[in-house]
Amino acid sequence: MDYAFFQHYWWFLVSLLAALLVFLLFVQGGQSLIYQLGKKESELRLLIDSLGKKWELTFTTLVTFGGAFFASFPLFYSTSFGGAYWVWILLLLTFVIQGVSFEYIFKQGNLYGQKTFKVFLFLNGLLAPIVIGTAVSTFFYGAEFIVNKDNLTGVMPIISQWQNSWHGLEALQVFDNVALGLAVFFLARCLACLYFINNINEENINTKAHKHLTINAVAFLLFFLYYIIRLLFKEGWRQDAVSGIISIEPYLYWHNLLQMPVVLVILLLGVVGVLYGFIRTYLCPKFRKGIWFAGIGTVLTVLAVLLLAGFNNTAYYPSLVDTQSSLTIANSSSSLFTLKAMSIVSLFIPFVLAYIWYVWRKMDKK
Amino acid sequence: MNVDVSLIDWSRAQFALTAMYHWIFVPLTLGLGVIMAIMESLYYKTGKDKWKRTAKFWMKLFGVNFAIGVATGIILEFEFGTNWSNYSWFVGDIFGAPLAIEGIIAFFMEATFIAVMFFGWKKVSKGFHLASTWLTVFGATISALWILIANAWMQYPVGMEFNPDTMRNEMNDFWALVLSPVALNKFFHTVISSWLVGSAFVVGISSWFLIKKREKEFALDSVKIATIVGTIGILLSIYSGDESGHQVAQKQPMKLAAMEGLYDGGHSVGLVGIGILNPQKEANDNKETFLFDVKIPQLLSFLANRDFNSYVPGINDIINGYTADNTTEISVAEKMNKGKQAIAALSDYSKARKAKDTLAAAEAKERLDANYKYFGYGYFKSPEEVVPNVPLVFYSFRVMVILAGYFLILFIIVWLFNHKKRFENMTWLQWVCLLSIPLAYITSQAGWIVAEVGRQPWTIQDILPVSAAVSDISAGSVKTTFFIFLFLLTALFIAELSIMIKQIKLGPGAEDNSHE
Numbered sequence: 001m002d003y004a005f006f007q008h009y010w011w012f013l014v015s016l017l018a019a020l021l022v023f024l025l026f027v028q029g030g031q032s033l034i035y036q037l038g039k040k041e042s043e044l045r046l047l048i049d050s051l052g053k054k055w056e057l058t059f060t061t062l063v064t065f066g067g068a069f070f071a072s073f074p075l076f077y078s079t080s081f082g083g084a085y086w087v088w089i090l091l092l093l094t095f096v097i098q099g100v101s102f103e104y105i106f107k108q109g110n111l112y113g114q115k116t117f118k119v120f121l122f123l124n125g126l127l128a129p130i131v132i133g134t135a136v137s138t139f140f141y142g143a144e145f146i147v148n149k150d151n152l153t154g155v156m157p158i159i160s161q162w163q164n165s166w167h168g169l170e171a172l173q174v175f176d177n178v179a180l181g182l183a184v185f186f187l188a189r190c191l192a193c194l195y196f197i198n199n200i201n202e203e204n205i206n207t208k209a210h211k212h213l214t215i216n217a218v219a220f221l222l223f224f225l226y227y228i229i230r231l232l233f234k235e236g237w238r239q240d241a242v243s244g245i246i247s248i249e250p251y252l253y254w255h256n257l258l259q260m261p262v263v264l265v266i267l268l269l270g271v272v273g274v275l276y277g278f279i280r281t282y283l284c285p286k287f288r289k290g291i292w293f294a295g296i297g298t299v300l301t302v303l304a305v306l307l308l309a310g311f312n313n314t315a316y317y318p319s320l321v322d323t324q325s326s327l328t329i330a331n332s333s334s335s336l337f338t339l340k341a342m343s344i345v346s347l348f349i350p351f352v353l354a355y356i357w358y359v360w361r362k363m364d365k366k
Numbered sequence: 367m368n369v370d371v372s373l374i375d376w377s378r379a380q381f382a383l384t385a386m387y388h389w390i391f392v393p394l395t396l397g398l399g400v401i402m403a404i405m406e407s408l409y410y411k412t413g414k415d416k417w418k419r420t421a422k423f424w425m426k427l428f429g430v431n432f433a434i435g436v437a438t439g440i441i442l443e444f445e446f447g448t449n450w451s452n453y454s455w456f457v458g459d460i461f462g463a464p465l466a467i468e469g470i471i472a473f474f475m476e477a478t479f480i481a482v483m484f485f486g487w488k489k490v491s492k493g494f495h496l497a498s499t500w501l502t503v504f505g506a507t508i509s510a511l512w513i514l515i516a517n518a519w520m521q522y523p524v525g526m527e528f529n530p531d532t533m534r535n536e537m538n539d540f541w542a543l544v545l546s547p548v549a550l551n552k553f554f555h556t557v558i559s560s561w562l563v564g565s566a567f568v569v570g571i572s573s574w575f576l577i578k579k580r581e582k583e584f585a586l587d588s589v590k591i592a593t594i595v596g597t598i599g600i601l602l603s604i605y606s607g608d609e610s611g612h613q614v615a616q617k618q619p620m621k622l623a624a625m626e627g628l629y630d631g632g633h634s635v636g637l638v639g640i641g642i643l644n645p646q647k648e649a650n651d652n653k654e655t656f657l658f659d660v661k662i663p664q665l666l667s668f669l670a671n672r673d674f675n676s677y678v679p680g681i682n683d684i685i686n687g688y689t690a691d692n693t694t695e696i697s698v699a700e701k702m703n704k705g706k707q708a709i710a711a712l713s714d715y716s717k718a719r720k721a722k723d724t725l726a727a728a729e730a731k732e733r734l735d736a737n738y739k740y741f742g743y744g745y746f747k748s749p750e751e752v753v754p755n756v757p758l759v760f761y762s763f764r765v766m767v768i769l770a771g772y773f774l775i776l777f778i779i780v781w782l783f784n785h786k787k788r789f790e791n792m793t794w795l796q797w798v799c800l801l802s803i804p805l806a807y808i809t810s811q812a813g814w815i816v817a818e819v820g821r822q823p824w825t826i827q828d829i830l831p832v833s834a835a836v837s838d839i840s841a842g843s844v845k846t847t848f849f850i851f852l853f854l855l856t857a858l859f860i861a862e863l864s865i866m867i868k869q870i871k872l873g874p875g876a877e878d879n880s881h882e
Contacts, residue, residue, distance in 0.1 A: 053485060056477035059436065064469030066443050071466035074458025074534075081447025081454070082837030089847055092444045093854070099437025100858055103429060109868020111861050149533040153713035157745065158452045158838040159533075167839060334459045335529070335536040345467050352474045359478050359498075363489055 006339035007329045008311065010072035013346060015306035017065040018136070019299040022184060024058040025132070026195045026291070027051050029188030031098070031125025034118060037196065037208050045106070048121070050199045051192075052102040053363075057356070059099060071342055075147065075332035076317055079160040083145050084135070084168025091131045098124035126185070133184030135168075137177040139309040140231055140253070142318035144170070147325040163321045179227045186220035187274075187298065194281060194291035199364075210285060217278045231308075232257065237315035239328045246315055246326045256312045263311070267304035273297020376844040377449045377836050380851065382818070384441045386811060387855045391435030391862075393810045396510060396557055397564015398428050399503035401595055403496075405588075410496045420584050422487075423874035424568065425499075427866060429484060434862045438855065449844065453825050453835035460526050460537045461516050468512035475505030511553050518549035520826050521817075522617045528738050530715045530731060535829070548613050552817075555606035558599050559813065562773055565596025566799075566806030569780060571870055573796035576789075584874050586790060593781035600774040607770075608669065614820075615670030615678065618827060620752060621820035623681045624759040626666055629655050631680035631688070636661035637669065640764065643757050649681050649750055681756070685749050698749035705744025708737035742829045751831075754822040762815040769809040776802060 030051045038044030070077040081088050097120040104110055105117035144163040151159045164170055171177045193213035197206055236252025239245070249255070257264050277294025280287050310316040315326035333339065402424040409417035443465060447454050454462075482490060482498035490498070519525075525542030526535045537543065569592045572585035615622045622628075627643050628635065641659030664674040671678070677690035687697030696704075711733035718726035746752065780799060783789040789796075821827065825835040869876075 053481055056436070056481065057474075059440070060469070060473040060477040063440055063443060063473055064466070066440075067462065067465035067467075067469040070443075070447065070454065070458060071462030074454055074462055077447040077458060077462070078451040078455035081444065082449070082451025082839065085448050085837070085839050085843060088444055088448050089850075092441060092448075093850070095440055096437045096854065096858075099440070100433050100861065103433035104861055104865055107430070107865045107869070108872065109865040111864040112857075150713065150716055152456075152533055152834075153709050153716070156838075157834045158836065159455055160451055161838045165840075167843065334462065335532070337540075338459050338463055338537045341537065341540045342463055342466060345463075345470060348470055352470060356474060356478050359482060362494070363482060363486055365489065 003336045003339075004330070006336060006343060007333045009343060010068075010333065010339055011310040011316075011329045012307070013349075014065065014069050014072060015303050015310070016299075017061060017068055018306055019302035021058065021061045021065055022132075022187070022302045023191065023295045023298045024054070024061050025129050025184065025188040026191035026295075027055050027058045028098075028125040028128045029185075029190070029192030030195060031121040031192075032129075032185070032189055033125070033192055033212060034122060036212060037205055040204075043202070043205055044118075046200050046202055046205060047196065048102065048105060050196065055098065055102050059095065062095065068342075072334055072339060073327070073329065073332045074334060075160075076327055079145055079147055079327065079332075080135075080138075080143070080317065082158075082160055083162035084138075084143060084171070085162075086166070087131060087135055087168030087171065091128060091135070094124040094127045094131070098128075125188075129185040129188040130178075130181035133181035134171050134177045136184075136306075137174075137180040137227075138171050139306070139316050140234070140236065140318075141171075141174055141177055142237070142320040142326075143168075144321045145319050145325060146322045147319070147327070176227065176230055179223050179230075183220055183223035183227055186216045186223060189216040190220055190278060191291065191294060191298065194277060194294055197281060198288045198291045206285075210282070213278065214282060217282075237318040237323060237326045239313045239315060239326075239330065241313050244331070246323050246328070248323065252314065253308050256308050256314060259312055260307070263304050263307045266300050266307070270297045270300030270302075270304055273300060370841050371833075373839070373841040373844060374833050374836055376841050376848055378822075378832060380449060380844055380848045381442075381445055383848065384438065384445065384851055384855070385818070386814070387851075387859065388435065388438040388442060389811060389814055390807060390859070391431050391438060392510070393560035393563035393807075394431045394567055395428065395435050395506050396503075396560035397562065397595070397599070398424060398431070398567060399506055399564070400561060401564050401568055401588075401592055402428060403499045403503050404591055404595070406496050406499050410492055416583060416587065419874050420587055421499075423584070424588070425483060426869055427571075429480075430862060430865050430869060432480065434858055437858070441851070447837075449837055449839075450825065450835050451837035453830060455534055456830055456835070457520075457523075457526075457535050457826055459534055460519060460523075460543065463537065463540075464512040464516040464519075464543075468509050472505050472509035472512060476502055476509065477505075479505065507557055510557050514553045514556055515544055515546070515549045517817075518546055518552045519543055520824075521552075521821055522546060522548040522613070523826050523829060528734075528741070530712055530734055531719070533712070533716070535826075548617060551606055551609050551613055555603060555610050556813075558606065559603040559770070559810065561595050561599030562603065562770065563806045563810050565592040565599065565777065566773060566803055568592035569596070569777070570800045570803035573799035574870065575873070576796045577793060577800065581873055581875070582790060586784060589780060589784050589789065593777045593784065596773065596777040597781065600770055600777070603770065604774075607767075611669050612672070618821060619679050620681065620684050620754065621759070621816075622670060623679065623684060624754045624756045624820050625763045625816060627655055627659075627756060627760045628666070628678065628680040629682050631678045631683045631690075633667065633677050633690070634664045634675050635666040635670075635678040636663045637665035638760075641760075643760055645757070647756075649685055649753055681753055685752065698743065698746075698752050701740040701743040702746050702749065704737040704740040705742060705746070707744075708734055708741045709744040711737065740828065742824065742826070742831050742834070745831050745834045751823055754820055759816055759820045762812040762819070766809055766812040766816060769805050769812070773802070773806065773809070 034047055038047045101117040101120040105114055147160050149159050151157055190213055193209040196209045232254040235248050235250045237246050238249045238252055274294045274297035277290040281290035310329050315328045317327035319325040402421050405417050405421035409421055479498040479501040483502050486495055524546050525539035526537050529536045568588050572588040575581045575585040626638055639660045639662055642657045644654050644657050647653050647655050667676045667678055668674045679688055685698045688695055711730045715727055715730035718730055823831045825832050
């Protein structure tokens with residue numbers, strides 16, 4: 001197992017964490033639906049109680065994803081977080097206000113009233129998926145930065161420098177980026193509908209969730225298909241394995257898909273899983289397990305998309321102003337020693353997943 | 367170096383603000399967690415409902431506090447990237463690993479079992495629930511372990527080497543990082559001293575119930591557990607604090623000098639018990655250091671080196687260099703010179719590599735290795751930059767020590783009177799306990815001020831100063847986010863206090879339907 005193996009292993013793990021995060025964004029999707037599904041006080045209470053038991057899993061996955069990305073690909077952390085400052089700060093703020101809202105909204109002594117925390121939850125539900133999706137899209141559409149490690153020895157010792165004053169907000173000016181953001185947003189809402197159908201035994205909510213599933217599924221599919229089709233026909237940045245030179249290649253992601261049939265299969269399985277979850281729930285009103293099919297499908301789809309971004313010598317964070325500054329898993333990763341050490345720790349992950357599954361199985365028993 | 371000074375200052379201010387807000391909530395989580403877990407253990411053991419009721423009340427307050435602790439914690443993780451991006455690259459290979467491990471091992475444990483703790487009373491067995499409560503506390507504690515390993519490494523960087531090819535520091539010994547004496551001591555000192563906050567909180571709130579003549583049995587039971595936990599916590603903290611001082615003396619002598627306001631060191635140096643610093647005093651001037659001080663003879667030498675006659679360097683000695691007890695320390699000016707040589711050697715190495723000139727690269731590498739120990743000093747313009755804010759560190763240290771001593775005495779007195787069944791009638795002492803709650807937070811914050819302000823101007827001791835660790839953003843952007851965080855965190859803190867006070871007023875008898 002050489003350095004490249006561990007770099008790929010950690011890209012896989014980071015992608016898996018991101019994929020799990022997108023699945024768990026059903027919490028945010030649910031938050032964005034509280035005004036539509038929870039018009040009565042009793043309904044709102046049911047919705048928020050149901051989401052309130054799961055929000056920490058999403059939050060923890062986000063924090064772990066950030067930590068794992070930092071540890072395994074510190075140059076990305078350094079370049080993107082320091083450069084796209086306003087995007088990450090915006091995301092951060094929405095999660096800070098979410099963190100307290102579930103605990104405080106119904107508590108007596110809530111100084112700001114339920115409405116404030118309801119707005120906080122809605123804002124997080126609306127913005128977090130869009131910002132995350134838009135930020136992830138820059139893995140394909142690039143950003144304006146330069147990385148020059150020689151700066152360390154100069155008068156301005158900062159190695160990663162952003163090349164515009166928008167500091168990340170410029171990504172919102174690219175429709176394709178926003179399209180992925182909206183796809184993630186509508187997906188999160190679909191997953192939330194499926195989650196409510198599975199988790200809340202209340203007819204009115206169930207009926208409304210079915211209705212909203214249909215609308216949001218159509219919106220999701222429109223944006224997702226647009227994005228995927230555009231992606232497969234667009235150029236990408238690839239690093240030459242021998243010389244290390246990065247150059248632009250037409251149809252790179254299409255080539256990646258053909259050159260990595262396993263990823264193609266994962267993507268197809270994922271899409272089928274998502275569609276099966278949606279369609280069967282739509283066709284069979286009594287079917288309540290759609291969340292599992294669509295959830296697993298989401299994980300597989302996002303995983304495949306992120307593997308397309310980083311595997312096969314692809315630059316996963318292209319620089320639009322200096323091609324050679326683009327980040328690949330080879331030039332941005334931690335050292336072999338660190339990746340190996342963390343790989344040993346990563347063996348705990350199945351154990352962690354197992355106890356989470358065991359505990360929630362026990363807790364959700366009727 | 368052309369990094370905007372106000373950018374550095376605003377970046378430091380923002381990190382300090384968010385870290386201090388986060389640290390309002392963390393010690394209560396760590397301390398109260400242990401107390402409520404002990405209470406639930408008593409319920410499990412005795413089967414008495416009063417312990418379940420007691421534990422549930424404190425859990426309710428734990429939940430209010432925990433939520434905002436989680437929310438404020440994520441800010442710090444992001445800020446390493448958003449505000450300290452150069453740091454993230456230069457040491458991310460080492461620093462990132464504890465953060466990732468914290469997420470994988472600790473956060474999921476907390477997030478999973480806290481749900482059982484709150485929502486599982488009617489869904490799981492008594493034993494499973496108790497295990498979940500302890501696992502929540504354990505998760506919070508090992509979360510602290512990993513972040514404190516990372517913090518300790520910044521103060522005492524071990525288990526790594528600089529790689530000139532990648533231009534960053536890389537880990538080469540994971541266990542040196544984890545088992546670093548500074549890390550282990552910092553962990554025990556931080557976690558166990560947090561028991562003080564938890565205990566002061568429980569004793570204070572319980573006293574309020576006694577003042578109000580409500581929930582007498584509940585209050586006295588709570589006081590009993592909390593005073594024992596608090597006393598044990600402070601005694602252990604004194605032990606770990608002493609070791610901490612010893613470690614600082616060996617690894618960060620400038621921090622120790624600032625803690626003591628010691629400008630001119632020497633042999634058999636006394637410890638300043640109390641003192642008022644001369645505000646006009648600067649390094650290398652002839653002014654008196656103190657307007658007033660009371661010293662305990664030879665004690666600083668003993669605490670620093672376990673020898674009453676040993677040499678302790680002062681701020682001026684560290685700046686100017688010194689020789690004592692068979693140790694020679696070069697001046698900061700010489701260190702700056704060596705640091706600049708290291709930076710120049712790195713530049714030469716990089717150029718030679720690009721030119722494929724192996725001989726020149728080897729020569730540059732040799733120069734770099736010889737001077738790398740002082741790499742960070744190469745970014746300074748004047749030797750005085752290595753001096754932290756002396757008054758802030760000096761007074762914070764005394765505040766921490768004096769208040770910890772105060773709480774030790776308070777807990778012992780309250781425990782004794784409670785044991786003799788007299789505390790319930792001592793309204794004045796109950797008021798003292800109630801009014802002491804903010805002092806516990808001040809103690810805890812003061813400890814962190816000593817640790818973090820004392821190590822300035824370094825993010826990584828001797829290797830990376832704050833001035834070379836920041837992100838390439840405008841000072842205006844950071845200033846804006848500083849005020850956003852100030853406003854938001856203050857608003858959330860007020861919300862937390864309001865809910866906390868209401869929950870306390872409702873008392874343990876009130877039904878909490880927010881977790882059912």
